[in-house]
Amino acid sequence: xxxxxxxxxxxxxxxLPEHCSMLREQALAExxxxxxxxxxxxxxxxxxxxxxxxxxxxxxxxxxxxTLNSNGCNHYMGIPxxxxxxxxxxxxxxxxxxxLSISAAEVVxxxxxx
Numbered sequence: 001x002x003x004x005x006x007x008x009x010x011x012x013x014x015x016l017p018e019h020c021s022m023l024r025e026q027a028l029a030e031x032x033x034x035x036x037x038x039x040x041x042x043x044x045x046x047x048x049x050x051x052x053x054x055x056x057x058x059x060x061x062x063x064x065x066x067t068l069n070s071n072g073c074n075h076y077m078g079i080p081x082x083x084x085x086x087x088x089x090x091x092x093x094x095x096x097x098x099x100l101s102i103s104a105a106e107v108v109x110x111x112x113x114x
Contacts, residue, residue: 036072049110053090056080062113065090067106076100077113
């Protein structure tokens, strides 16, 4: 019986390097797709984020915005200037560079920095 099992899986020794690399690339693509999957958000969370954004904008406080897009997860830190409701953009002023325009649809979390 053990000879039968050994010969059954003996064909996997014959895999070409091209096939091995293709399988590795496919597994990596599936891993990235799962990690970059946008979580479902409800209306209550959006309202809470809007409240945090309004509070930070009124008080001139710094916010930390975590976004998720096809390039992966990004963190931005700055003072919110305004929210463009027509384009669903959040404009923040960073300490290091020019003002950033962030898509509100990509925002995963929004917190006020201490």
